[in-house]
Amino acid sequence: MQDRPRFHLAFPVNDLEAARAFYGELLGCPEGRSAPEWVDFDLHGHQIVAHLAPEEVGHHNTSPVDGHDVPVRHFGLILDWDAWHSLAERLRNAGTKFVIEPGIRFKGQVGEQATMFLLDPSGNALEFKAFRDESMIFAK
Structure with a gap:
């Protein structure tokens, strides 16, 4: 375990x-x-x-977060910084259509993070993110 x-x-x-x-x-x-x-x-x-x-199936509602309409119902992973960038590159190379393109959210603020949103073939929303400083995951 x-x-x-x-x-x-x-x-x-x-x-x-x-x-x-x-x-x-x-x-x-x-x-x-x-x-x-x-x-x-x-x-x-x-x-x-x-x-x-x-x-x-599918997500139905969004919520405004840092200038983006984030799918309310979503799931995903918090990866380390390098793994997130590798996944973003693999998804881009595969021609993935993103709901929210890979990028940095809250730049220079508490909780700065790399994030991307995409849909699976059934329309379920997934988010993959990485924090530049993992101690900020739950920081206020």
Whole structure:
């Protein structure tokens, strides 16, 4: 077991094969157990489960944050600075369409962070971020 607990997140998708391509191939999440209605993925040690539920997919609302309309319902990871930049480059090279392009938010302020938002094939919003100083993750 890790030093910290792992989280588990179940989320809706409308196509399991598209989810496998996005989470498994593009994001590099190893696949775990599966059934005809769901697939487990290992997102950096955390268990995320894509459930076939087309009627529940997609994000629907946004909230203004630092000049951007951030999808309210989203999930993702806080990566280290170099890993975030590597992922941003890999996603750009793959032709990913971003909801919010990779960039720096709150530059020069408490909580300065690199962030990017994208949608999976079912319209679920994901955010990947990195803090220049990880001690600022929960700073006020």
